[in-house]
Amino acid sequence: xxxxxxxxxxxxxxxxxxxxxxxxxxxxxxxxxxxxxxxxxxxxxxxxxxxxxxxxxxxxxxxxxxxxxxxxxxxxxxxxxxxxxxxxxxxxxxxxxxxxxxxxxxxxxxx
Numbered sequence: 456x457x458x459x460x461x462x463x464x465x466x467x468x469x470x471x472x473x474x475x476x477x478x479x480x481x482x483x484x485x486x487x488x489x490x491x492x493x494x495x496x497x498x499x500x501x502x503x504x505x506x507x508x509x510x511x512x513x514x515x516x517x518x519x520x521x522x523x524x525x526x527x528x529x530x531x532x533x534x535x536x537x538x539x540x541x542x543x544x545x546x547x548x549x550x551x552x553x554x555x556x557x558x559x560x561x562x563x564x565x566x
Contacts, residue, residue: 490550492543503558504547506540509533514558516541517548521559 457463467475494507504513511533519529526541548555 490543490547492540493547504551504554506536506544509535509540511536512558513544513547514555514562516544517555518559518562520545 457466467478470478490504492507493504493513495502495504499505500510500512505511506513506516516529519532524532526538529541530536530538
């Protein structure tokens with residue numbers, strides 16, 4: 456029985472190479488839409504993408520950036536954030552432009 460990551464690692468290393476490749480492909484498909492540092496939870500920020508461990512939605516940061524706020528200004532305005540959080544937000548925003556546009560419009564924040 457596999458009960459730890461190390462057990463899993465050992466089991467995978469003992470698989471034939473072809474099975475390892477198939478497993479890698481499966482895992483890659485499962486995590487392809489994962490966004491490090493970004494969380495979605497029903498009932499928190501309306502289920503919108505938000506910075507993990509905060510209630511700061513990505514659309515809000517994107518709206519502020521579009522209106523001219525710099526990363527330094529955002530970090531000063533939100534002391535709980537760090538540069539990695541902003542990098543994660545910008546990566547998410549780049550891949551979800553239409554979602555950002557919709558959420559900014561829906562929340563009436565185009566400043």
